[in-house]
Amino acid sequence: MKYLILFCALLAIPAQALELNGSFKQGGLVVGQVEPGAQVQLNGEAIEVAANGAFVIGFARDAKPSATLTVITGGKTDFQKLTIAKQNYKIQRIDGLPSRKVTPNPADVARIKADNAQIWKVRVSMNADTRFLSGFQWPVTGPISGVFGSQRILNGKPKSPHNGVDIAAPRGSTIVTPADGVVALVHQDMFYTGKTVMIDHGMGLTTVYAHMDDVSVIEGQVLIQGDSIGTVGKTGRATGPHLHWGMTWKSTHLDPMLAAGPMSKAEAKQ
Ligand SMILES: [Zn+2]
Structure with a gap:
């Protein structure tokens, strides 16, 4: 039983390696966290990542409804699809x-x-x-x-x-x-x-x-x-x-x- 729990915890690691907090809307700011040393791309474009693994992304006024975040850690590549809500402008x-x-x-x-x-x-x-x-x-x-x-x-x-x-x-x-x-x-x-x-x-x-x-x-x-x-x-x-x-x-x-x-x-x- 103990082994099973450990195994599950290990499986959960990739999901925990990327943390995103913020507003997934047009004009929204999102602060991300990856393992230090990981590389991040937004829609295929490299994003600067700080030494502590923190990074920033943002969505333009007219951003498309979806975006792709790519995290590359130690040769492993993970893709995360982001849904960006539309705003109504006056x-x-x-x-x-x-x-x-x-x-x-x-x-x-x-x-x-x-x-x-x-x-x-x-x-x-x-x-x-x-x-x-x-x-x-x-x-x-x-x-x-x-x-x-x-x-x-x-x-x-x-x-x-x-x-x-x-x-x-x-x-x-x-x-x-x-x-x-x-x-x-x-x-x-x-x-x-x-x-x-x-x-x-x-x-x-x-x-x-x-x-x-x-x-x-x-x-x-x-x-x-x-x-x-x-x-x-x-x-x-x-x-x-x-x-x-x-x-x-x-x-x-x-x-x-x-x-x-x-x-x-x-x-x-x-
Ligand atoms: Zn003003």
């Missing part, structure tokens, strides 16, 4: 924005390009930290004034989908880091995002905080979940004080709301 119209913030002039376009170059440099950088293992909370609470993925029509002009979540909060409200991380960028005046902070959570997962009133961190600063990074404002392209919170896994925009989980009713009404 159309959001915002009017009354200064026309220059919707149709920038050539000098603005140059500035936007320079801003984007800095943002994308952070997004595509890869460090082997696994600070994301702290999990995610809301950086500030309040009514959600813009959801991830919505098709935006600004002053009547169709624009690219909203790639973050907007949380309305009074100017000066404290913003905290939703997870452990390192401050990867501080910019005092980006064209669209105004005072901007980016945080690197490791393994290609970064977050961005836009339209801030005040920034209280510096680049390279190590943050623990809940540390203050500054305050809510309306700098850059904003019609009122709110935090635009974005999350990106390498070049894929994710929905931060799925990572943070639902706000309580009281928090969402503040």
